[in-house]
Structure formats: C-alpha cells, structure tokens
Amino acid sequence: MKTSEQGLDRHAAAGTPGTPWARFRARRAAAESPPPEIGDQVTTKTPHIALAAAGAALILSPLPAGTAIAAEKAPVISVMAFNVEQLPSITAVARTWGSDRRTERATAAAEVVRRENPDVVVLDEAFNKYAQAMREDLRKTYPHQSSLVGEHCGGKGNWTSYAGNCSNSPFVVNGGVTILSKYPVLESHQLVYRSADSKTSDYKSNKGAALVRLSVDGAPVWVAGTHLQADEESGSPIANTRKVRLEQLRELRAWASEKSGGRPVIVAGDLNVEYYAPDAGDGRAPTGAVSGDVAEADKALGGKLAPQNITQYTYDMVGNARAKLRDDAKGSYAKYRNRLDYIGYINGNGPAPTFTDGRVVSYDGLHKGGDPLAEIPSDHQPLVARVTTAP
Structure with a gap:
C-alpha cells in the first residue's frame, strides 16, 4: 500500500539507530554475515527466529486488566402473528362475513400493528385490496415485505424460489400469507402446499407458506409465515382436515429445513390447531386440558408450536364480536374459546430459539362508540412474542 511504503521511506531517511527500520536493517545485516565457524559460540538468534518468538509472546501474553473480547451477540426480534380476516369475495362465505366493513377493519388492523410495533409481522387472510392498502400504509415502518403466497406461481413477485402445487386457475385465490419486516430480507421463498382437502373452501386457495431470511444486525434469522387447513362443519370430516394439517406441517418442515440449511426457523401464523380440547356438549367450551393435536403437530413440525405457556x-x-358471527343458528359454538394462532419454531440442527413476553393482543381501546363489527379488525386476536436465536 502507498501509505505503508511512505512510512518505510520515512524511517529509512531518518537513519536513526533506534527506529524500527534501522533495527530491521541491523538484523538483516547480521543474517547476511558469514556463518560462524564450527566451535564458535553463537549467542545471537537469527532474525526469523527472533520475530517468531516475538509473535508467540504477543499471542501468549495476558491481556491487560479490563480488556474485553467482544462476543457474538444473539439476535432478538419481536414477532406478531395476525389473521386479519380480509377474505376474498370469490368465496361464498365472504358474502356473509369476512368481507364486510373491510376498509374500516383494515385501518383498525394497521392501528393495532403500530401500537404493538413488532419487528416482524406475519399476516394471514390478507387476500384482498383492502389488506394490500393496509400493507402499503405500513410500508414506511415495514419497508421489507414478501409477496402474497400463491398470488403468482412463478416469474413474478419478489420470491427467490417457488415450490409446491400452485394453481393459476382464475377460480383459485392467493394464499393470503405475507411477511412484513423492519429488517432487510435477503431471501424470500414461496411454498404452496401439495396437501389440501378438496371438500373444503381452502381447496380454492393457494394455501402455503412464506419463508424469509432476515439480516438482524448482520446475523441471519429465518422466519416462516403460514396458514394451515381449516375445519369446516359442512365440508370434510374433522379427522380428514386434521390429517391434512399434519401433512402440511411435514411439508413446511422439509422445505424450510432445506432452504435454511438446517438452521432453526421461527414459525408464525394461524395453524388451526386447537390448543385446548373443546367440550362438544357445552358449546365447545375449552376443557382446560391441552389437546392431543398439539403434540402431534409438534412432531410433524419437528419443533414446538407453543414454546411458551400462553x-x-x-x-x-x-369475547370477540366478530368471532361470534361464526356461530350457527343452534349455538353449537356459543362458548367456543381457543388458541389457533402460534409463534413457534422448527428446531432444525438447533439450538432452539428462546421465547419471552408471549401474549395475546387485546383490542381494548379500539372501540370508539361506533359499530364494534367495524372497529374490531378481525375475528382472531393477534399474538406477539420476543424471540432470541443463536448467533
């Protein structure tokens, strides 16, 4: 380098015996002198040995007291899973609920996100233009956003790769899943599940998952957002939809593990797995016992759906006026309360992420005296947690 050459020239020009350059020249002159005769006593180390010894001394010498070696910091991010109930009008169900008051509810949903201010937001059921407007409204805070899962089957959007069984049929809608992030997205991958129940409305959607690799203060963090197969009383038996969910979790695990190279992956979204076993004889009220479906789902995922006891x-x-709209005329679900949304992880090769401050977000404060069905953004409550991953 030019600066180094100038520095050596300055030392050489000075010619001062005590300068580093003068000492180096003296060592070199000694090295170039004739070798000693046999029997002569040699007391001076050759220059290369002296330099090696000096280097070893520097390595082995203890650091001065108070000197700290910087450790690699474990990335910490806050994550929100939020099903915003912005259904497409192509489905028959959206003509009765889910498609009503969409403008007001999208505005209310954006307010909830701003109030909580998570680092990463996984949106489910963000099917329509109202949800798109909400995403644009949040873009200043969340400039890094994936495309909608299943909106395009290849060649469009900002996906790094496409996988699965994506349909281009005009009668099949997108999957409604997207990820918003404050941190840069280095990769974004799309999976449309191959497993689907043809007797449910989910079959008319490219349901799947988004997987992103974030750069969190320079460290890689993998996050997957998804929305699994739902149960429908008028469609396929619950035993069938439960089986499809497990197959989808296995797909997610294999795909995400391959893309991440085996690193742990944070998984967030509406997984439609009932955390509590419901009592069918009491308006499907929660019994308090953890459903066996959770352990089965953990096994299929290769990790934990619910690492925190929320x-x-x-x-x-x-308690949710919009959720009450889903009850039937017989009141079969009059007491239904459960946990369907999760922030968990795929373990991969470990170590597993740690989770703190997990809680369900309240809609308190959103009621401003108007129609609660418009002021409440969704039939689901958002879920938030802080996640620490290995550096």
Whole structure:
C-alpha cells in the first residue's frame, strides 16, 4: 500500500539507530554475515527466529486488566402473528362475513400493528385490496415485505424460489400469507402446499407458506409465515382436515429445513390447531386440558408450536364480536374459546430459539362508540412474542 511504503521511506531517511527500520536493517545485516565457524559460540538468534518468538509472546501474553473480547451477540426480534380476516369475495362465505366493513377493519388492523410495533409481522387472510392498502400504509415502518403466497406461481413477485402445487386457475385465490419486516430480507421463498382437502373452501386457495431470511444486525434469522387447513362443519370430516394439517406441517418442515440449511426457523401464523380440547356438549367450551393435536403437530413440525405457556385465547366467540358471527343458528359454538394462532419454531440442527413476553393482543381501546363489527379488525386476536436465536 502507498501509505505503508511512505512510512518505510520515512524511517529509512531518518537513519536513526533506534527506529524500527534501522533495527530491521541491523538484523538483516547480521543474517547476511558469514556463518560462524564450527566451535564458535553463537549467542545471537537469527532474525526469523527472533520475530517468531516475538509473535508467540504477543499471542501468549495476558491481556491487560479490563480488556474485553467482544462476543457474538444473539439476535432478538419481536414477532406478531395476525389473521386479519380480509377474505376474498370469490368465496361464498365472504358474502356473509369476512368481507364486510373491510376498509374500516383494515385501518383498525394497521392501528393495532403500530401500537404493538413488532419487528416482524406475519399476516394471514390478507387476500384482498383492502389488506394490500393496509400493507402499503405500513410500508414506511415495514419497508421489507414478501409477496402474497400463491398470488403468482412463478416469474413474478419478489420470491427467490417457488415450490409446491400452485394453481393459476382464475377460480383459485392467493394464499393470503405475507411477511412484513423492519429488517432487510435477503431471501424470500414461496411454498404452496401439495396437501389440501378438496371438500373444503381452502381447496380454492393457494394455501402455503412464506419463508424469509432476515439480516438482524448482520446475523441471519429465518422466519416462516403460514396458514394451515381449516375445519369446516359442512365440508370434510374433522379427522380428514386434521390429517391434512399434519401433512402440511411435514411439508413446511422439509422445505424450510432445506432452504435454511438446517438452521432453526421461527414459525408464525394461524395453524388451526386447537390448543385446548373443546367440550362438544357445552358449546365447545375449552376443557382446560391441552389437546392431543398439539403434540402431534409438534412432531410433524419437528419443533414446538407453543414454546411458551400462553393461556389467553386467539379465537374467542365469547369475547370477540366478530368471532361470534361464526356461530350457527343452534349455538353449537356459543362458548367456543381457543388458541389457533402460534409463534413457534422448527428446531432444525438447533439450538432452539428462546421465547419471552408471549401474549395475546387485546383490542381494548379500539372501540370508539361506533359499530364494534367495524372497529374490531378481525375475528382472531393477534399474538406477539420476543424471540432470541443463536448467533
């Protein structure tokens, strides 16, 4: 380098015996002198040995007291899973609920996100233009956003790769899943599930998952957002939809593990797995016992759906006015309260992420004296947690 050459020239020009350059020249002159005769006593080390010894001394010498070696910092991010109930009008169900008051509810949903201010937001059921407007409204805070899962089957959007069984049929809608992030997205991958129940409305959607690799203060963090197969009383038996969910979780695990190179992956979204076993004889009220479906789902995912013991409900037909709309005329779900939304992880090769401050977000403060069905953004409550991953 030019600066180094100038520095050597300055030392050489000075010619001062005590300068580093003068000492180096003296060592070099000694090295170039004739070798000693046999029998002569040699007391001076050759220059290369002296330099090696000096280097070893520097390595082995203890650091001065108070000197700290910087450790690699474990990335910490806050994550929100939020089903915003912005259904497409192509489905018959959206003509009765889910498609009503969409403008007001999208505005209310954006307010909830701003109030909580998470680092990463996984949106489910963000199917329509109202949800798109909400995403644009949040873009200043969340400039890094994935495309909608299943909106395009290849060649469009900002996906790094496409996988799965994506349909281009005009009668099949997108999957409604997207990820918003404050941190840069280095990769974004799309999976449309191959497993689907043809007797449910989910079959008319490119349901799947988004997977992103974030750069969190320079460290890689993998996050997957998804929305699994739902149960439908008028469609396929619950035993069938439960089987499809497990197959989808296995797909997610294999795909995400391959893309991440085996690193742990944070998984967030509406997984439609009931955390509590419901009592069919009592308006499907929660029994308090953890459903066996959770352990099965953990096994299929290769990780944990619920690493924290969060007792609040994310789907509450008792306390959420929009959720109450889903009850049938017989009141079969009059007491239905459960947890369907999760922030968990795929373990991969470990170590597993750690989770703190997990809680269900309240809609308190959103009621401003108007129609609660418009002021409440969704039939689901959002879920938030802080996640620490290995550096």
